[in-house]
Structures are given as structure tokens and as C-alpha cells.
Amino acid sequence: MSSRAKLVRDVRVLTTGDGLVHHEHVYGTRKPELVWIFFGRRWVRLPIHVYLIDHVDAVVLFDTGQDRAVVTDPDYWPDPITGFFFRHVFRDIRIGPDDTLPAQLDKAGYAASQVDIAVISHLHSDHVGGIADIPQAQLYAGAQGFDFMRESDHPERATVFRGRIELPGARWNMIDFAPTDDPALAPFTEAFDLLGDGTLIVLPTPGHLPGSVSLLVRRDHVPPLLLVGDLCYDEQLLEADQVPAVCHDPDQLLDSYAKVRALQAHTPGLLVLTAHDPHAADKLRATARTGPR
Ligand SMILES: [Zn+2]
Structure with a gap:
């Protein structure tokens, strides 16, 4: 473990803007989807984060944020129905020129x-x-997420796949999970060691979408992090099984929730950070101050 301090040098949260989503989107509802999407009146503003891991061997991102074109390009959604639907799910998106991924990386020194x-x-x-x-x-x-998007006839998914994922030259790799009996990762039975040194472990946490993954970041002297994307929008939802x-x-999501909670139970200090947590930067700063463990 002592060498890990030198391997993961820093973890940062970058924010590529924010937007409003329905209260139901985050906290759940029994109302039918079209009802809350078109008639819901309570909105919650959420940031759109990217996590940067400065590892001695690689600069690694967890997620890449929202393309600013969604606010600058009227043709971002190539068909009007998809655009109309999307604007009722995600409203008042604010992404300034300083909020793009390159601008945020530059601000962080990369x-x-x-x-x-x-x-x-x-x-x-x-x-x-x-x-x-x-x-x-x-x-x-x-891989399951990739297949799901590729094969979908859902207009938003098909549009996102063709226009934002299947980019010419994009170097996609399907995550190849390997069986693991490492007690430190239990109850997960499959994992992908991204750099082969045990510091960055990808774990399968499906539910929000097929093939969704989380990234366990193991550092020395400071508590580990679990970066979870949209597994949940804040940690309280995970604790409350909401x-x-x-x-x-939903069943798959609850199974992923249970696994993450079990991992937390035997991993002292494990901090779960989501892609849309308004308090992510404060939480990250607080763990950096926790000191040797
Ligand atoms: Zn999502």
C-alpha cells in the first residue's frame, strides 16, 4: 500500500456547467413518466461533473461532461421531437465558454x-x-451499455449514439471484467484493474443504464473514493434505497446500491461521489484533510 501514495497524485472535480432537472428525476415518483416530464413543476439544479485522477502513469478522467453545443448549436438534437423531449427533461442548461472540458482542464493545469x-x-x-x-x-x-445504445430505436439514444459516441477515430474499449475473490472488493465478484496496479478499479454497477460502471480510487494516506456516475444523484438516496x-x-439498481453499501461497510472512510453532487468539491477537500489512516 505504501507505494500507492506516489501512484495517485491528485483527484479533482471539474464542472462542465449545470442544469435543471425535475425533482422526480432525482428523488423518484409513482407518477407515469410523461406526467412528471411534462407537468412536473419542481426543479433541482445539478452540476455536471468530470473527475480527474492524476496518476503517475496516466491522466485519467471519469466521465467527460456535457458538450457545450447543447446550448450554442440549435441543431444539437437533429430532430425536433427529440429536442422537445430533452428540453422537458433537462432545462436551463448553463455552460459558458469557461465551462467546457478543455477550459476546465486548463484551469486545473492540464x-x-x-x-x-x-x-x-x-x-x-x-x-x-x-x-x-x-x-x-x-x-x-x-459493453452492455454500448450494445444498448447502438441497438436502441429510442430517438434520444440513437441520436446520442450516432452523434456523440460513435465519433470517427474515437478509441473505444469495452471493459473486460475479470472474476475476483479479493475480499477488499466484496461483494463485487468482477472487477477491471484499469492500470494493473490496484489503484483504479472499475466495478460493474448497472441499473441507471445497462453496463453502468463505477471507479474505485485507492490512495494511500487518504480514504478511498468510489466515483459512481448516475448510480444515484446523492449519497442519501443510496442510503435510503430510493x-x-x-x-x-430499478431491481438492478437496488442490487448495485446494496453492493456499494456492503463495500462501504467494510471499507473505512469510503467516500461515494456522484456525477451531479453539488457538494462534491467540498467532500473531496474534506477527505484530503483527513490525514494518514
Ligand atoms: Zn445518466
């Missing part, structure tokens, strides 16, 4: 061209939006 790897939690547009800015990077995603309204498979 060039977009320095990014070696991006692990994509799942293939929604606000997680794949920066991949065009890092064409040199190896991209990793869950399923958001935007969820592909």
Missing part, C-alpha cells in the same frame, strides 16, 4: 491533449460530451 484515459460511467449525453476534445484518449465503457425516476432497471 491540457486536453494530456488526457490518456477516460472511463465513462454510462453513455448519457452529459457523460460523453467531452470525448471529441480528447481524441487521443483511450475510452472505456461497459430509486430515481430516471432508471432503466
Whole structure:
């Protein structure tokens, strides 16, 4: 473990803007989807995060944020129905010129061209939006998520797949999980050791979308992190077993929740960080101050 301090040098949260989503989207509802999407009146503003891991061997991103074109390009959604639907799910998106992935990386002291790897939690547009800015990077995603988006006839998914995921030259890799009996990862029985040194472990956490993944970041001297994408929108939902309204498979999500809670129970200090947690930067700063463990 002592060598890990030198391996993961820093973890940062970058924010590629924010937007309003329905209260139901985050906290769940029994109302039918079209009812809360078109008639819901309570909105919650959520940031759109990217996590940057400065590892001695690679600059790694977890997710890539939302492409600013969604606010600058009237043709971002190529057909009007998809655009109309999307604007009722995700409203008043604010992404300024300083909020793009390259601008946020620059502010943190990195060039977009320095990014070696991006692990994509799942293939929604606000997680794949920066991949065009890092064409040199190896991209990793869950194979089931890729198949789901590729084969879908859902207009939003098909549009996102063709326009934002299947980019010419994008270096996609399907995550190849291997069986594991490592008690430190229990109850997960499959994992992918991204760099082969035990510091960055990709874990399958499906439910929000098929093939969704999380990234365990193991550092010395400071508590480990679990970066979870949209597994939940904040940690309290995970603790309360509360399923958001935007969820592909609630049973699968609850199973992923239970696994993450079990991992937390035997991993002292494990901090779960989501892609849309408004307090992520404060939480990350607090763990950095926790000191030797
Ligand atoms: Zn999502």
C-alpha cells in the first residue's frame, strides 16, 4: 500500500456547467413518466461533473461532461421531437465558454491533449460530451451499455449514439471484467484493474443504464473514493434505497446500491461521489484533510 501514495497524485472535480432537472428525476415518483416530464413543476439544479485522477502513469478522467453545443448549436438534437423531449427533461442548461472540458482542464493545469484515459460511467449525453476534445484518449465503457445504445430505436439514444459516441477515430474499449475473490472488493465478484496496479478499479454497477460502471480510487494516506456516475444523484438516496425516476432497471439498481453499501461497510472512510453532487468539491477537500489512516 505504501507505494500507492506516489501512484495517485491528485483527484479533482471539474464542472462542465449545470442544469435543471425535475425533482422526480432525482428523488423518484409513482407518477407515469410523461406526467412528471411534462407537468412536473419542481426543479433541482445539478452540476455536471468530470473527475480527474492524476496518476503517475496516466491522466485519467471519469466521465467527460456535457458538450457545450447543447446550448450554442440549435441543431444539437437533429430532430425536433427529440429536442422537445430533452428540453422537458433537462432545462436551463448553463455552460459558458469557461465551462467546457478543455477550459476546465486548463484551469486545473492540464491540457486536453494530456488526457490518456477516460472511463465513462454510462453513455448519457452529459457523460460523453467531452470525448471529441480528447481524441487521443483511450475510452472505456461497459459493453452492455454500448450494445444498448447502438441497438436502441429510442430517438434520444440513437441520436446520442450516432452523434456523440460513435465519433470517427474515437478509441473505444469495452471493459473486460475479470472474476475476483479479493475480499477488499466484496461483494463485487468482477472487477477491471484499469492500470494493473490496484489503484483504479472499475466495478460493474448497472441499473441507471445497462453496463453502468463505477471507479474505485485507492490512495494511500487518504480514504478511498468510489466515483459512481448516475448510480444515484446523492449519497442519501443510496442510503435510503430510493430509486430515481430516471432508471432503466430499478431491481438492478437496488442490487448495485446494496453492493456499494456492503463495500462501504467494510471499507473505512469510503467516500461515494456522484456525477451531479453539488457538494462534491467540498467532500473531496474534506477527505484530503483527513490525514494518514
Ligand atoms: Zn445518466
